[in-house]
Structure formats: structure tokens, C-alpha cells
Amino acid sequence: MELARDEEEALAGKKGAALASAYRILVAIGEATDATKLLPIKWAHVSGVNYNTIGDAGVQFLDKFSKTARVAIMTTVNPMGYDRSHPEGIPEKFQEEQTSIVRSYEQMGVTPSFTCTPYEVFDIPQKGAPVSFAESNAAVLTNSVLGLMTNKESALSALASSITGKAPLSDLRLEEARKPKVGIEADFKFKSELDYGLLGYFAGKAVKESSVAFSGIAKPSTIEAKALCAAMGTSGSCGMFTIGQGRGEKISFTKKEAKAVMEELSTAEDGDVITLGSPQLGLNELDLLAKLTEGKKFTRRCLIFCSRAIHGQATKVGLTGCLERSGAEFMCDSCTCLTPYVTKEKYDSVVSNSVKGAYYLNYSNKVSVALKDFRTIAKEYAE
């Protein structure tokens, strides 16, 4: 990868340690993805905010880094570990470390969005604009649905792009890589967003290329696309899908493959708590859930994770009140994945519609999961 003279100087440390680290990261990911040069970008979305994911080493790294690092472009950030207006049951140490992480990001000048669905909260640049999105669901959705161009960035590479305003010109930032060379054909009719999640999880494992074409399915709705992108981002490295026939190899997705994903991730029949929101729920999901549970009460605890911005919009149109009357509890700024609200000390099993959530609940939180779609959850757990 060729660097301009000012980029070489920054890499050599002439503009401070933070920028030198950032360019070191950009050079490594540029080499890994065969980039020719760095390209100015408009928007970075950074992950690595939840204390449960970055731990003490991450806290210390950000504390030091933020002393001199400043964002150069619009930078939004992923959810943190908990909702600061609901600290009940969150250990004091967790709260302190989480506060330190938030302080570090704020010091760098980020927009305190605490969302994994920035595409539902902020204005979207024009199609084809290069961006740098960590948070795998957001990277995949941004490429596939919004037509922006990002690689599947890491927490640290998006941070490096945030403070340099640049990202490598490579892979999914080039038209050629966006044309799928492998296809997956579904041979059964999808019934819910959960089926899209199962397809995404299967696709992530099956596809080694950067882009995949799906056929045999209708163009997904926003709710379905979120489930698909989140699951695909979780199991694999593929960063984009298109709907239609791809070139080259064709892989089948039958009920057998869907069942295999269910057998891996749906590890319980039932759960002690319902968690919804990985990715965080948007207005249309809240609206659907409110309609499905109108006049009914959840028969067990139901946690809804959404961004504070969406919560505000939902409150204005009466959706939060409606869902709270059904007994649901809102947790803003956080999400189902690696949340300290759901631990194996408190719960044996969880009900969720999120394949991504199920993966992290099983593997990281060590809590078993009953995977059910929105409609089934409302039918079985609201009376």
C-alpha cells in the first residue's frame, strides 16, 4: 500500500503516538486486504464500548489513547454494557469501568450514540460513499441495504479511521469485490425474521468470500434484513449480500441446514426472561411488538434493548407507554449481546428472536436460549 508523505510522517510518529498507532493499524489492515492506498471517508462507527467485551486492558488502552487522540470525522459508537438509568443489579466495578470507557470516547469527541443500529438513527450519506463501520451487523447492512461502502472493520480499525479520517481502498470499497462470486439458494418459504437469521448464520459459516448472493427468498424487510445481517456478521467474515442469482458456486439452504443452526443455538425449550434487541430494536419492530401484545401482559420479564434516540421517538408516538403497560422494560444504550443484565447466576435460560443474541448468550454469557420469532414470543408469552 502506498502512503502519502504526510501519512508516512504520521506513521513514523511525527504527529504523536496516537496517530502513529492509528496508521500502524491502517497499514496492517491495508496489507491484509491488498489495498493500494488510503482513502478519505465520511463516517466511522466504532465498536468496543461495552466493558464486558473489552475488559480491563481495553479500559486502560482507551484511557491512554484518548489523552491525545481526537476524532477527525463523524464518529458514532456501539452500545455500552448497561443503561445508566437502570443500574440495579450491575456491579459497582462494572459501572466504574464502563464510566471510564464512556469518558474516554467522549474525550475523543465521538457522538455518544451507544447504538449498534446507527443506520436507523443518523442521516445516511449518498450511495457509494466510503465509510468505516465496525459492529458486524451494521457493516453488513450498510453495504447490502444502504449501498455505502465499508469493509467489515474491527473495533480498532474503525477507531484508527475515526482519528485519521481515512480507510484502505480495498475489498468492499471496490466495485469488483461487491459482485458476489458465490450464491446461496433457499428452497423453502421463510415464515419469519428468525428464518432470515438462520440463513445469515449459515451463510457466514459457508461463505469465505466478501460478498454473497441469496436467491429463493423475497427481498427482506428492514426487520428481516437486520436479523440476517446480524447473524451473518456473527458467524463469518462475509460483509455483504445481494438478492438474486450470483455467479459461480451455488450452495443450498434447505430445512436441514436451518435445523442444524437451530440445534446449535436454540439450546432450551423455554426461558426465564425474554430479551429482544440484538441488533437494538427500531421503531418498526417496537410497533410490531406493540400490536402483537396490545391489551395483553407478558407472563415473564421482558427486556427490550434499543438506542436512546429510538426510545425518544417511540415515546413521542406512544409506543413505549403501550409496551410498558404490557410489562416490558426498556434498556437504552445497551444490547442483548454480553449484557450484564443476563447472567447465569440470575437466569438458566432466555427467550429471544435474535440468532446473534443466541450465539453470544450461549458462548459468552453461558446461558441457554430458546430461539423463537416475534409472533411466537407474543403468542406464547403475552396473555
Next chain:
Amino acid sequence: MINNCKKIVGGSGEGCALVTMQPINFLAMVDPKTGLITDPKHELHEKSLKDAVLVFPYAVGSSVGAYTIYSLREFGSAPSAVVCSKADITTASGCAIANIPLVDLPKGGAAIRQGVLTRVEADIGRITVKV
């Protein structure tokens, strides 16, 4: 000896080869304090990355895995070098910030055997297996 490896992050490191053909989700599968692979379904379950030369295809899943690699270094449990078939952005950025030498194997290069003492010299793109 394997030549013509692609340097992703420079430097040299030596250790016993820990080899898998399965991708790794660093966030979900690795304990950063001990370096142990915690996923019972992974073929490296209960093996430690500490001081090893990790040979694996590429990382999958969470973008936060880059912090897991950095944390391994901070806890003294990092691999001494990493060899990928096609390094991904999470692995590349994590190794860059943790100063872990990282190379991609050349296409059609010889396989590295499990447990063999291996030296990676990223700057000259060479892997030496010590018998």
C-alpha cells in the same frame, strides 16, 4: 522452511505451532487472561495461545475481537506470532496494536505441523520449522 509469506505486521516470534483449519471468533472463544480457547465445539478447545505460533485461517464474528488480541498481550498470554491463510481485519488490527508478528501463508505453501517448534520472521516473509 516456507518463504514468500506476506508480511502483515512486522517482527519475529518463535513457539510451538498451534494449528487449526477452523476460524476463530476471538471475543466469544478466547479467554484473554489465560489464552485458553473456551469453545467446546472448537478443535483447539482448552489449548492455550500463550507463547504459541497460532496457525489458523482467519477470524470471524465480532469486531471487538481486536481488543481480545490486545488483551492477550496485556495479560501476558499472547501468541508469539500468528500465521493466517488470509488475515482478516480483526486479526490484523489486533496484532498491529499488540505488536504480534503476523503473516499470510503463500498459496500452496507447505503445511505446518501441530506442536512443532516454529519461527516466524515477518519482515522477510519466512517461516522456519525446527525439527
